[in-house]
Amino acid sequence: MLYVLIILFSAIAQYFGPWWLMPIVCFVLCLWKADAALKAFGVAFFAAATLWLGYASYQHFANEGLIGQKVADIFKIPNVLVLVVITTLIGGIVSGFAGMAGYYCRRALA
Amino acid sequence: MKYIRALLSLLVAGGLTYLLNQPLGPAPALGPFFSPFTGFWQNDEAPQKASSSELKLQGLKGEVIVKYDDNGVPHIFAENDADLFFAQGYIIARDRLWQMDFYTRVTSGRLSEVMGPLALDFDRYNRRLQLPEGAAKLAEAFMKDPDSKLVAESYSAGINAYIEQVEYKDLAIEFKILGYRPEAWSPLKTALVEMLMRKDMNARSDDYRMSNTLAVHGEEVVKDLFPDYPIEESPIIPKGTKWTFTPVAVPKVPEMLKASVAARLDIESENPGIGSNNWAVHGSRTSTGLPLLSNDPHLGLSLPSIWYQMQLVSPTVNVYGVCVPGWPGIGIGFNKDIAWGMTNVGSDVFDFYQIKFKDKTQKEYQHDGQWRPVTMKINEFRVKGEAKTVLDTVRYTHHGPVLYSDGQTPFMGDLPVGHALTWIGPVAVGNSLKALYMINRAKNYDDYRAIMPYLASPAFNVVFASNQNDVAITSAGQLPLKWKEQGKFVLDGANPAHDWRDWIPVEQNPYVKNPARGYVSSANQFPADPSYPYYLGWKFAPGERGIRINERLEKMTQATIDSLRLLQNDNFNVEARRVLPDLLKILEKDSSSKVNPAYQILANWNLRNDPEELGPTIFERWVKELRLAIWDDDFPSTDKKAPMMLPTRDRTWALLQKQPDSKWFDDKRTPKKTETAADIVRSTFAAAIDSLIDKHGRINDESWAWGKAKSTDIKHLVPLFKSFSRMDVINGGGANIVNATTEGGHGPSWRMVVQLDKTWPKAFGLYPGGQSGNPGSRLYDNMIDRWAKGELNELVFLKSKEENHPKIISTLKLGK
Numbered sequence: 067m068l069y070v071l072i073i074l075f076s077a078i079a080q081y082f083g084p085w086w087l088m089p090i091v092c093f094v095l096c097l098w099k100a101d102a103a104l105k106a107f108g109v110a111f112f113a114a115a116t117l118w119l120g121y122a123s124y125q126h127f128a129n130e131g132l133i134g135q136k137v138a139d140i141f142k143i144p145n146v147l148v149l150v151v152i153t154t155l156i157g158g159i160v161s162g163f164a165g166m167a168g169y170y171c172r173r174a175l176a
Numbered sequence: 177m178k179y180i181r182a183l184l185s186l187l188v189a190g191g192l193t194y195l196l197n198q199p200l201g202p203a204p205a206l207g208p209f210f211s212p213f214t215g216f217w218q219n220d221e222a223p224q225k226a227s228s229s230e231l232k233l234q235g236l237k238g239e240v241i242v243k244y245d246d247n248g249v250p251h252i253f254a255e256n257d258a259d260l261f262f263a264q265g266y267i268i269a270r271d272r273l274w275q276m277d278f279y280t281r282v283t284s285g286r287l288s289e290v291m292g293p294l295a296l297d298f299d300r301y302n303r304r305l306q307l308p309e310g311a312a313k314l315a316e317a318f319m320k321d322p323d324s325k326l327v328a329e330s331y332s333a334g335i336n337a338y339i340e341q342v343e344y345k346d347l348a349i350e351f352k353i354l355g356y357r358p359e360a361w362s363p364l365k366t367a368l369v370e371m372l373m374r375k376d377m378n379a380r381s382d383d384y385r386m387s388n389t390l391a392v393h394g395e396e397v398v399k400d401l402f403p404d405y406p407i408e409e410s411p412i413i414p415k416g417t418k419w420t421f422t423p424v425a426v427p428k429v430p431e432m433l434k435a436s437v438a439a440r441l442d443i444e445s446e447n448p449g450i451g452s453n454n455w456a457v458h459g460s461r462t463s464t465g466l467p468l469l470s471n472d473p474h475l476g477l478s479l480p481s482i483w484y485q486m487q488l489v490s491p492t493v494n495v496y497g498v499c500v501p502g503w504p505g506i507g508i509g510f511n512k513d514i515a516w517g518m519t520n521v522g523s524d525v526f527d528f529y530q531i532k533f534k535d536k537t538q539k540e541y542q543h544d545g546q547w548r549p550v551t552m553k554i555n556e557f558r559v560k561g562e563a564k565t566v567l568d569t570v571r572y573t574h575h576g577p578v579l580y581s582d583g584q585t586p587f588m589g590d591l592p593v594g595h596a597l598t599w600i601g602p603v604a605v606g607n608s609l610k611a612l613y614m615i616n617r618a619k620n621y622d623d624y625r626a627i628m629p630y631l632a633s634p635a636f637n638v639v640f641a642s643n644q645n646d647v648a649i650t651s652a653g654q655l656p657l658k659w660k661e662q663g664k665f666v667l668d669g670a671n672p673a674h675d676w677r678d679w680i681p682v683e684q685n686p687y688v689k690n691p692a693r694g695y696v697s698s699a700n701q702f703p704a705d706p707s708y709p710y711y712l713g714w715k716f717a718p719g720e721r722g723i724r725i726n727e728r729l730e731k732m733t734q735a736t737i738d739s740l741r742l743l744q745n746d747n748f749n750v751e752a753r754r755v756l757p758d759l760l761k762i763l764e765k766d767s768s769s770k771v772n773p774a775y776q777i778l779a780n781w782n783l784r785n786d787p788e789e790l791g792p793t794i795f796e797r798w799v800k801e802l803r804l805a806i807w808d809d810d811f812p813s814t815d816k817k818a819p820m821m822l823p824t825r826d827r828t829w830a831l832l833q834k835q836p837d838s839k840w841f842d843d844k845r846t847p848k849k850t851e852t853a854a855d856i857v858r859s860t861f862a863a864a865i866d867s868l869i870d871k872h873g874r875i876n877d878e879s880w881a882w883g884k885a886k887s888t889d890i891k892h893l894v895p896l897f898k899s900f901s902r903m904d905v906i907n908g909g910g911a912n913i914v915n916a917t918t919e920g921g922h923g924p925s926w927r928m929v930v931q932l933d934k935t936w937p938k939a940f941g942l943y944p945g946g947q948s949g950n951p952g953s954r955l956y957d958n959m960i961d962r963w964a965k966g967e968l969n970e971l972v973f974l975k976s977k978e979e980n981h982p983k984i985i986s987t988l989k990l991g992k
Binding site: 080081085086088089093118121122124125126128129130131133134135136137138139152153156157159160163164166167169170171173174 | 197208
């Protein structure tokens with residue numbers, strides 16, 4: 067449930083606003099719903115990772131897919147798959163920590 | 177404990193978010209950059225789809241219809257001129273904003289603000305060239321004329337309308353990678369784009385090398401080996417054309433200055449030359465009875481492309497052609513009645529003056545027997561990644577800035593230290609926007625001639641054809657009135673006779689209308705033969721392209737669009753025709769050369785630089801080494817202390833053919849031996865083959881094929897972004913071939929052929945790139961393959977917005 071909520075709300079938030087609304091969404095939702103630190107991290111991580119992975123892949127495959135490999139080459143990244151992995155990790159890690167922070171704050175407020 | 181955990185985890189999460197939102201050294205902020213909602217993933221562009229859309233824009237007076245064809249070319253229909261230029265600015269900004277911003281950063285010397293310290297020396301050089309000062313003057317000139325004011329202001333407003341509404345996710349990928357946002361546009365920025373043209377075309381000089389040559393070898397040798405007019409040439413204005421004007425008095429030649437210049441130098445190889453071809457064939461020699469016009473400006477090829485195709489329509493105009501992003505109007509193109517094109521004149525308009533300072537403080541310098549004060553100017557640079565601004569003090573004389581002072585390292589090898597620079601860039605005042613405005617709307621020859629007073633710099637050979645069956649060419653622009661050979665050598669900054677004082681009256685610039693030979697043409701060669709009363713320079717582009725073009729045009733009697741297209745792609749090597757038979761005769765007498773398979777290849781070569789031929793690979797390499805071997809002992813061109821000029825290829829081949837016993841063939845570096853012309857020809861042949869084997873392996877049809885051995889690189893404007901470039905494009909041609917594609921990535925930056933017609937013209941064209949500036953778009957480089965093959969696209973020139981053309985894909989409606 068939390069997983070779906072995070073994907074849904076952070077997708078809406080990022081569609082209209084900056085990328086950093088995603089960790090904020092994770093923080094708020096985990097503050098509200100998460101019941102363990104590790105679980106909060108995990109859910110937020112995977113939800114954000116799914117969203118970024120999914121949208122990046124959609125961009126790549128639905129269009130010409132020209133830019134991914136070119137950007138990978140500029141940053142000396144071996145191929146576009148690694149670039150997708152990096153994208154997923156960046157989104158996942160920051161959201162994971164935000165989710166965990168949400169859970170701990172809830173504990174502190176409880 | 178629970179509070180500490182909460183606090184710590186908040187700090188980690190907040191800190192991480194903050195860090196990902198900050199640029200890290202040269203890297204962009206990773207959060208927005210990697211986010212698929214905003215970052216580079218967004219720059220993957222879907223293929224163009226049939227669509228119609230609408231946009232509201234503040235600043236428009238009426239409705240504008242933009243129709244895009246399948247090549248991404250916008251056809252803009254506006255109800256008035258202000259809206260037309262507004263829409264032109266808005267539309268081009270959507271495709272090329274980063275490129276436009278980059279151009280203005282280069283010429284304003286502000287590239288290091290976004291690129292960091294590696295661009296600082298380049299910035300310093302561009303500021304010292306006074307590119308920003310020149311632009312300010314130009315912008316002022318735009319504002320004085322109501323037409324150019326309207327153009328410049330409406331165009332800026334259109335670009336700004338785009339900048340104001342563009343979101344991060346839609347920004348060009350270069351903005352995202354380099355981590356900055358576009359600045360507002362202004363007429364000054366348009367002027368800065370024009371300064372880039374001035375610099376590219378005119379900011380080069382042989383003065384320093386020639387002075388060194390003169391100092392070592394003396395006047396006699398210089399006169400003999402560096403003549404003021406080539407031995408083989410076919411000038412732009414046909415030989416024998418009578419000059420119908422009364423020339424103004426030309427200043428007297430003062431005592432020549434034997435400059436001795438001391439400077440540290442890092443010599444670059446000879447400039448590959450920025451050339452171009454254009455010609456127009458009179459109706460008496462075409463299949464339709466009306467003129468045909470062709471133009472292919474040669475420039476450093478780049479991505480995003482230098483040019484952008486557009487059709488601009490308002491109640492006052494309907495014109496198609498190419499423009500430079502950032503520069504409004506159509507630069508090269510055609511309308512219903514006329515067509516025009518440009519090549520660089522390449523006259524000598526970049527002169528150095530030796531400055532005699534009173535003392536070490538360099539506060540005063542000598543001029544006309546007096547000490548004149550030096551003015552100081554401090555340039556300030558903000559450098560990305562550095563907290564402090566960098567200050568750079570430049571000394572100014574009335575000649576111009578002392579480009580580099582003692583102790584400073586020049587940006588390029590042929591720039592002497594301690595010399596002031598006078599060049600056309602910051603001093604010419606014209607109004608190019610007015611000229612473009614007028615030529616876009618021109619209906620006949622008189623309208624064409626009327627633009628001449630507005631063209632200043634760079635000077636262009638403007639070719640013209642009309643459906644009234646007129647063809648003409650004018651070397652148009654501000655040309656300094658010089659004494660003979662003024663500026664061939666470094667000038668004396670203390671002698672007032674050496675100053676630039678006046679200009680050649682504009683109506684006396686070389687021009688010709690409907691010459692008897694039935695065509696006009698230019699390929700950057702000498703504008704006129706020595707009967708022209710003014711001195712324009714001692715050296716222009718080598719004559720081969722012009723000679724070949726004129727030979728072929730001479731034979732055309734029923735010319736068609738295709739005959740002109742084929743001539744644009746002509747790969748015949750005039751130099752090889754001139755010199756190869758004599759070189760082979762020498763090899764023939766030598767048994768070891770004769771058995772070399774490379775000899776056979778050359779002997780059987782059809783003298784064309786076609787991509788599959790092996791002959792040009794061998795010939796081009798060999799003549800390069802041959803020329804260097806003949807001259808480098810006496811005229812060391814790479815000497816750090818006093819680099820000299822190598823005599824031209826034209827003079828070299830005349831020496832080889834007419835004076836084979838000349839002392840110049842002896843290599844001074846081998847004192848025990850006296851080499852002859854034949855010795856050098858043989859030894860350089862062997863050496864050239866050896867170095868080719870080193871590079872391409874044993875002789876074979878694959879890797880030795882000219883197209884492969886030469887190849888052409890079309891690099892992104894930031895060479896570091898290699899994957900945004902197109903490397904190793906296979907094609908024929910060469911630096912002095914009509915199809916002037918070079919290894920270094922110079923070549924035809926736009927090929928256009930126009931067939932004039934009483935009712936509606938037909939035109940073809942393409943450039944090596946694409947309409948989009950986005951490497952994630954199919955339209956970024958889609959024309960390159962056809963370009964390499966020498967094909968052209970038929971251009972969609974719409975009569976009206978109601979016309980239903982099968983190639984029109986989408987429509988965009990702009991309204992207030």
